[in-house]
Amino acid sequence: MSKTVTSSAPARGPADHDVRTQIVAAATEHFSRYGYEKTTVSDLARAVGFSKAYIYKFFESKQAIGEMICANCLCQIEAEIRAAVDEADHPPEKLRRMFKSVVEASLRLFSQDRKLYEIAASAATERWEATLAYEERIRELLQGILQEGRQAGDFERKTPLDETVMAIYLVMRPYLNPLLLQNGFDYIDEAPGQLSSLVLRSLSP
Template identity: 60%
Template sequence: MAKTHTPTPQSRGPSEHDIRDQIVEAATEYFGHYGYNKTTVSDLAKAIGFSKAYIYKFFESKQAIGEVICANRLSEITATVDAVTADTTSASEKLRRMFKALVDAGSHLFFHERKLYDIAAASASEAWPSVGHYEAHLKALVLDIVRDGREAGEFERKTPLDETANAIYLAMKPYINPLMLQYNLDNAAQHSSQLSNLILRSLAP
């Protein structure tokens, strides 16, 4: 007897993934205009046209929405950093480009997307997971650059690798961490260039 195939029912309306994206997109625009700290989920719900309960179906809190927005922004920054460091074989140049790209990205966010910068500041202050992943990515990149530099004979090899990479990251942190960067924006590009020169001199064999 032939088996009867029941057609797969077609979903009506947007998928849950689409709705999540819609909420994040609307929240990014709303936070960008009114600020993260001053916005409640109720405000966001009214702006989007959803009920607050419906938003809570997809995100357990305002921070959960902010997490996605923050992760998206940080992913854009890491993608930019990865791109500018990928087309050079010189470890010294990679370090310079990485530092410059990070400072440029942070400064742009502060001056041109100030309200969204507040999300980045909140994420750093409260140690959101997105910030932890971002910092881990940058630390790994620094470690790879130092390792490549040592293998190419550009950098000294006496200091333990982990210690060297961690020290470099700590030296850069005032120009990377959004909470600290806001106090170091005056001449940030010039100062980061000088700091890069100092770091590279300390790495010379």
């Protein structure tokens, strides 16, 4: 299990933190059974056995709870991607693993649980903070691999690094986004291999 993201709001002590965790756990189960859109904060309050007002002491809205669930999901995906990248020794292979694990980890999480997919889809459509931060971290991971590959002489150095990072990120992006992913199923098996080979050809020194 990867690290769990806690809210950006300042923690009010360990007991508060436990209550938040408890609410998020109950909400995850409730959303995944009844769906995110259909569930209200009242439903959640009933499910956890707290008053609605008490829940609002910890989260300002249903979306705030959804954001935390989403952040946890994205953290899991990210941890899987990082683990896959770390298994490889050389930057070209790291890049291949990154493409492969991006597709596999995202697909597994989003299709395993149709209801969680619904939260992830809202997050992607409405550009929730958690999604933006996740995309930024993925870009940084990519940039690290590219820098390492440039230093090792595996990758060309003529193109400005920023440009290379952005272009490869654009190639990868459809496979990070649950909405886009849902529409790419036809090619899901070949895509990671084909795209990483193309990208590696574009990087040859």
